[in-house]
Amino acid sequence: MKYPKKVIIAEVGPRDGLQNEKKILPAHVKADLIDKAIEAGYKVIEVGSMVHPKAIPALADTAEVFKMIKNKDKADLRVLIPNFKGAERAIAAGFKKIKLTVSISESHNLANFNRKPEETIASFTDSINLARENGVAVSGAMATSFGCPFEGEISIQQIDEVVKQFTALGIMELSLSDTTGMANPKDVYEKCIYFKEKYPEVTWNLHFHNTRGMAMANILAAMEAGMDRFDGAFGGLGGCPFAPGASGNIASEDIVHMLELMGIETGIDIDKAIEIAREVREHVEHDLDSCMLKAGKVSDLVLERPKGQIKPGK
Amino acid sequence: MKYPKKVIIAEVGPRDGLQNEKKILPAHVKADLIDKAIEAGYKVIEVGSMVHPKAIPALADTAEVFKMIKNKDKADLRVLIPNFKGAERAIAAGFKKIKLTVSISESHNLANFNRKPEETIASFTDSINLARENGVAVSGAMATSFGCPFEGEISIQQIDEVVKQFTALGIMELSLSDTTGMANPKDVYEKCIYFKEKYPEVTWNLHFHNTRGMAMANILAAMEAGMDRFDGAFGGLGGCPFAPGASGNIASEDIVHMLELMGIETGIDIDKAIEIAREVREHVEHDLDSCMLKAGKVSDLVLERPKGQIKPGK
Numbered sequence: 036m037k038y039p040k041k042v043i044i045a046e047v048g049p050r051d052g053l054q055n056e057k058k059i060l061p062a063h064v065k066a067d068l069i070d071k072a073i074e075a076g077y078k079v080i081e082v083g084s085m086v087h088p089k090a091i092p093a094l095a096d097t098a099e100v101f102k103m104i105k106n107k108d109k110a111d112l113r114v115l116i117p118n119f120k121g122a123e124r125a126i127a128a129g130f131k132k133i134k135l136t137v138s139i140s141e142s143h144n145l146a147n148f149n150r151k152p153e154e155t156i157a158s159f160t161d162s163i164n165l166a167r168e169n170g171v172a173v174s175g176a177m178a179t180s181f182g183c184p185f186e187g188e189i190s191i192q193q194i195d196e197v198v199k200q201f202t203a204l205g206i207m208e209l210s211l212s213d214t215t216g217m218a219n220p221k222d223v224y225e226k227c228i229y230f231k232e233k234y235p236e237v238t239w240n241l242h243f244h245n246t247r248g249m250a251m252a253n254i255l256a257a258m259e260a261g262m263d264r265f266d267g268a269f270g271g272l273g274g275c276p277f278a279p280g281a282s283g284n285i286a287s288e289d290i291v292h293m294l295e296l297m298g299i300e301t302g303i304d305i306d307k308a309i310e311i312a313r314e315v316r317e318h319v320e321h322d323l324d325s326c327m328l329k330a331g332k333v334s335d336l337v338l339e340r341p342k343g344q345i346k347p348g349k
Numbered sequence: 350m351k352y353p354k355k356v357i358i359a360e361v362g363p364r365d366g367l368q369n370e371k372k373i374l375p376a377h378v379k380a381d382l383i384d385k386a387i388e389a390g391y392k393v394i395e396v397g398s399m400v401h402p403k404a405i406p407a408l409a410d411t412a413e414v415f416k417m418i419k420n421k422d423k424a425d426l427r428v429l430i431p432n433f434k435g436a437e438r439a440i441a442a443g444f445k446k447i448k449l450t451v452s453i454s455e456s457h458n459l460a461n462f463n464r465k466p467e468e469t470i471a472s473f474t475d476s477i478n479l480a481r482e483n484g485v486a487v488s489g490a491m492a493t494s495f496g497c498p499f500e501g502e503i504s505i506q507q508i509d510e511v512v513k514q515f516t517a518l519g520i521m522e523l524s525l526s527d528t529t530g531m532a533n534p535k536d537v538y539e540k541c542i543y544f545k546e547k548y549p550e551v552t553w554n555l556h557f558h559n560t561r562g563m564a565m566a567n568i569l570a571a572m573e574a575g576m577d578r579f580d581g582a583f584g585g586l587g588g589c590p591f592a593p594g595a596s597g598n599i600a601s602e603d604i605v606h607m608l609e610l611m612g613i614e615t616g617i618d619i620d621k622a623i624e625i626a627r628e629v630r631e632h633v634e635h636d637l638d639s640c641m642l643k644a645g646k647v648s649d650l651v652l653e654r655p656k657g658q659i660k661p662g663k
Binding site for chain 2: 036182183186187216217219220222245246247249251252256259260280281282286293297329330
């Protein structure tokens with residue numbers, strides 16, 4: 036079994052988590068959470084999205100949030116943009132990295148962006164040019180890479196078509212995203228091996244939801260294929276619109292915990308990561324799918340129960 | 350990435366799940382659930398435990414439950430026994446397989462059985478002899494194989510000492526059990542590779558709790574090490590006494606679902622498995638940590654949403 040020595044975990048909770056919450060957190064709370072995440076050691080954070088404010092009200096203040104972050108220079112802060120207008124707003128707000136998203140599945144892309152995937156990709160050119168003129172980095176994400184709720188399985192070839200277009204546009208940081216928690220370890224391994232080998236110059240990122248309990252196994256499979264960058268959301272925020280009540284993104288602190296036990300370096304302080312998740316739970320005012328919040332670390336279990344004080348009951 | 354073509358999932362919910370429930374289900378309900386599990390394709394089921402009725406009231410009716418199971422001959426039905434008295438009762442009840450458990454950790458064994466591990470193992474001889482005289486099969490389980498809440502890490506050498514004693518007694522079916530959800534994929538892989546290679550004549554079983562979200566990744570790691578038998582509990586029943594509210598056993602139906610997506614045969618009908626978990630949820634009257642109950646299968650998601658009817662919202 037192979038896995039990397041170091042892994043980078045991107046905290047996407049401020050965007051992919053909070054966008055699903057009924058309660059909208061004030062900008063200063065979001066900025067403070069992001070500063071705490073930077074302080075905890077997260078090196079990549081997705082701050083928000085430059086969608087139309089009416090489309091996702093919870094993210095309407097993304098520019099303001101960015102402005103309020105104190106340690107902007109200590110992490111790679113990216114923002115999702117859906118179109119050229121979003122790119123303009125992101126750059127005006129001062130972001131140094133934008134993320135362009137397209138869905139591999141035509142039905143899903145139509146449902147989300149009201150256009151075909153190739154139309155979405157064609158629309159990227161202007162945003163990319165604007166970003167380059169302003170010294171802003173660009174990354175790309177491919178939603179439904181591991182299955183689409185409308186179309187079912189997504190093939191390597193379908194993804195590859197889009198990867199070709201992204202790389203032709205000079206986008207060399209790409210995310211394979213499991214938008215609705217459909218990925219399984221076999222599919223993940225096969226796709227990761229293929230893309231890692233075919234595009235060694237690309238910085239690959241994986242985005243898993245834990246909707247069907249497979250996210251940690253998918254991370255393991257991806258690591259075995261040589262992948263070393265994963266998205267997570269504090270507290271496991273963020274659901275799937277098709278599965279109310281089901282788990283959302285895999286909890287960042289749960290990933291950090293597992294990797295730490297495996298001796299894989301993340302640079303993230305697990306206790307601080309759990310503390311952030313705890314604070315997020317208070318803000319959103321509902322329980323979260325975070326094993327760390329519910330059960331605590333393995334080491335807590337041991338440290339809290341010295342040998343002398345045993346009597347568990349059965 | 351290697352994994353087996355076929356995997357056997359043992360349903361331990363009737364024992365390791367229901368023993369933790371406040372609400373005690375009537376014997377006929379348990380027997381009916383077990384018959385439904387057999388009908389769904391589970392080939393190994395842990396029916397209960399022959400502990401002192403006062404120790405675990407929820408399992409006091411194990412003999413009665415066994416008597417009421419209609420399709421006894423269609424599955425490998427085992428019962429946990431804590432001592433010779435338990436072996437006598439199990440054999441009198443008609444069980445054809447008993448399971449002997451010892452904790453690798455001395456502190457844990459003392460806490461659970463009030464004796465040292467070597468005393469527990471020494472006490473097995475009489476039970477094994479009685480079983481053999483009656484044509485009853487014997488399996489063994491080693492609790493805290495992946496960590497102990499009192500002692501912390503458990504080494505391969507510590508486990509090996511116990512494996513030697515079990516195999517010297519002729520017990521050739523053994524379970525490495527993660528009693529309190531402390532296992533991580535690296536530790537699992539290393540231990541599985543070691544024991545699978547050193548004891549190829551042993552039928553190995555793995556028992557994972559999902560307390561810290563790592564059970565599915567641990568199953569993947571174990572499969573890569575050549576293991577192909579895993580315990581699960583319907584609905585993910587069964588908690589950890591040290592982590593109230595945390596997940597218990599990994600849900601059997603979640604394992605079946607993942608393996609099916611990976612093309613690994615379990616012989617279990619996933620829809621029937623989910624239906625059993627749903628029924629269990631009704632009986633225990635509280636929510637369960639089952640992704641299948643919360644989110645459903647990947648294939649449901651796709652089948653329920655034909656291309657024409659899309660509009661997820663965002």
